[in-house]
Amino acid sequence: MTSSLLFAVIASGFIYGITPGPGVLAVFGIGAARGRRAGAGFLCGHLLGDVVWCSTALVAIVGAREIGSSAFDVLGVLSALYLFWLGIRAIRTRNRSDESPQGAARQPFWHGILFGLTNPKAYPVAVATFTALLSSRAELLTWGMLPWLIVLSFFGGLLAYGILIAVVGARQVRAVYQRHEVLITKLCGVMFIGFALNALAHALPGLLGSKTA
Template structure:
């Protein structure tokens, strides 16, 4: 892979990752309500989710899912239900999102946060479809594919992890300056509502023809 092509991929990926979406709001919500340690776990989960989705896409799972209506429907509904469930859970815990009760209110082990972030990222069928549409633009068919896949996967996952971690640090920094519990409750509600909306959109996603 040429340096110019790789730099173009880095620029395009960075621009896409900087756009706040449900995953980033999840990172922000956990960072604000549970602190830096859990935020790091969230960022790591996001990286793992992107790694799974991108690797599966490049290994052909994405093509199989898009070619099979049954497989696509199963994955679509699993992802949609999980996103909606997680959004409802965040909404229900919003009233407990207060600075004075961070140690006990709505707390979740870092391992659980890591798993949630990874699942939210990896189970979204749009991730697989996105990688199938996005990555081939940077593949050189005349060159060995495996080295190119390795470079693209490692680059995107590293950028995704850095992006999520940067958002998490920003949220953790803001957390120390926010004194009104209603602000954190509002942010938690926004994150939960966004996840529910993403779940609904995922459920309505149609298989590409």
């Protein structure tokens, strides 16, 4: 495994974990209501869902690569389109999220597990994010390195959650996030569109080349 691939997998797990979404919004709500300890409990539970979905996404990505470069390129295009759609939705956001973490009032850890495992957006976002960031190194992906890919993505997610736990209990940081939630969401939308364009840049030449060959 090259250093660039290692960094890309860690970065994928980190970005997947820290990008504002239902889980991140929920932990900030929990932190505001019950403090850092409850927020940390929620994230520890939510991490189980992340491991499941990221592992499943990596299996799909490596499987597509092993089937053939065309299959991976098709997955790259689909992932890019999904990320582009998510980015447009995020940029068009006008109102703050009104989601309330009421289910976490008593058992934040167990609520985090349930939240992470049942989030319908978790798998497609994981596939899209990892495909976009790993597309330039697709030829390096094999079944033999799958366990390491999972471990590295977990490490990236752990770094992201460590940062979230550190800031969720800080009143000033929490206030800034809540005040500028819409702007932060829009900026993440721009980032998603950038990932989408990167994935298309690596997938389309392969598909067009295979058709003209």
